[in-house]
Amino acid sequence: MSLLDLIVIGAGPAGMTAAIYAKRKGLSLLVITDSVGGQVSSTGRVENYPGLGGVTGPQLVSAMKKQLEGLSVDIKLGRVSKLEKIGDNFRVTTAGGNAYDARAVIIASGSHWRELGVPGEKEYKNRGVSYCATCDGPLFAGMDVAVVGGGNSAAEAVLDIINMVSKVYLVVRSTLKADKVMVDRIMASDKVTVLTGYTVERIHGNDFVEHLDIISKDGERKTLNVGGVFVEIGLSPNVNFARGLVQLNDRGEIAVDGYCRTSVPGVFAAGDVTSVPQKQIVVAAGEGAKAAMSAYAYLSIQK
Ligand SMILES: Cc1cc2nc3c(=O)[nH]c(=O)nc-3n(C[C@H](O)[C@H](O)[C@H](O)COP(=O)(O)OP(=O)(O)OC[C@H]3O[C@@H](n4cnc5c(N)ncnc54)[C@H](O)[C@@H]3O)c2cc1C
Structure with missing residues (x-):
């Protein structure tokens, strides 16, 4: 040419x-x-x-x-x-x-989309792990899910899916830095549990995602029973x-x-x-x- x-x-x-x-x-x-x-x-x-x-x-x-x-x-x-x-x-x-x-x-x-880089993330991509709440939210209707991230993307994701899913765990590494108007709406919802100071260790399940392991800065571990993980870290x-x-x-x-x-x-x-x-x-x-x-x-x- x-x-x-x-x-x-x-x-x-x-x-x-x-x-x-x-x-x-x-x-x-x-x-x-x-x-x-x-x-x-x-x-x-x-x-x-x-x-x-x-x-x-x-x-x-x-x-x-x-x-x-x-x-x-x-x-x-x-x-x-x-x-x-x-x-x-x-x-x-x-x-x-x-x-x-x-x-x-x-x-x-x-x-x-940025990835978490944790075990299970690649394996469960499109089998419960999503990077786009707007696109995939309806697939998780009625389920308990987790959203990972603390910025505007994560807050928007929570608000996008809040009316479809049963419960949302918002896993935030440090503090919730999203715009106040969104944070206020999230805090006002009884469907959302905000877990600040936690990072994701591992995503696991069988055919689809079933659990998310998180760990706090002090080493306290929790396992969340969720059918979906929305990675919203920018x-x-x-x-x-x-x-x-x-x-x-x-x-x-x-x-x-x-x-x-x-x-x-x-x-x-x-x-x-x-x-x-x-x-x-x-x-x-x-x-x-x-x-x-x-x-x-x-x-x-x-x-
Ligand atoms: C879920 C979601 C919802 C959004 N909603 C809105 C909204 O409501 N309103 C709004 O204003 N913005 C929204 N945005 C943001 C908006 O989509 C982006 O800001 C915009 O698309 C950026 O445009 P761009 O052309 O710079 O990049 P992109 O849209 O990312 O396009 C990049 C292009 O480059 C190509 N490309 C990448 N790498 C290579 C390569 N190595 N070789 C060849 N081609 C390559 C890609 O295939 C693609 O065609 C949203 C984003 C997401 C993810």
Whole structure:
């Protein structure tokens, strides 16, 4: 394939918006992504995207995808394994061994759920262990479950499932740091038991999760009889392929300035993978637009 103007890595809201803007600027463009839609695909309802009132995640993805198809944006499905600078240009290599060269790159590879790393977690993934209360909550209707985490993700998860399940144990390592309005609602519910100062030791069961072992800072152990464990301890940016090329911050996110520029001229980044603190669809879309406009300005000067 000949040298492209721009490669966009990822097709969540950031990558798809970047592609729309870049295509409309007339850039030669390729989107490389391992899925179309990103996290939005697994979102139940999106109530905060302006102009749409309320849509399901898949409906929003489908509308964005349709817009890309209407613009004839070229999308290649593949997992990017390496991004490197070759002379003045950049080479993007996929896990399948295909390589694509471009004069500029936008990284919009988003993030994935952080794992606990305890015995039983991998074994019971999708058999009682979930990372998305919004997506999987209804599967646990009427059951006793645990939510692990102490931030807004964990609090949102509890409030998402509270009306479906029978009981929720909220296992918090240190203190509950979620927004006060959510903490107040959790504390007011007689369905929730908050266990602060506990970490998870092990998840076990038979075909599905049956128990969760937790341990306090003082070594006190408890076994919770639960049919589900929601791991809600935050997100980890998808940056492995760019490690060593672009500068990351102390949370492992790609450091960007107000123009979505990374530490490497010609490499831009947008959305959840970056140091921009607000991880939201509308923010990711806005950052994707900014990254495309910055890439266009960069390419115009290089010509
Ligand atoms: C359960 C849940 C509910 C949410 N609800 C809302 C909500 O109601 N409102 C709201 O505003 N926000 C919500 N969010 C947050 C929102 O979904 C994210 O902020 C947004 O999707 C970030 O967009 P992004 O494009 O930066 O990344 P992502 O959506 O993560 O997309 C990243 C893309 O990059 C691709 N990718 C990753 N690594 C590679 C690789 N190595 N090679 C190729 N492609 C790669 C992925 O396949 C994906 O297409 C929710 C998130 C979750 C998980």
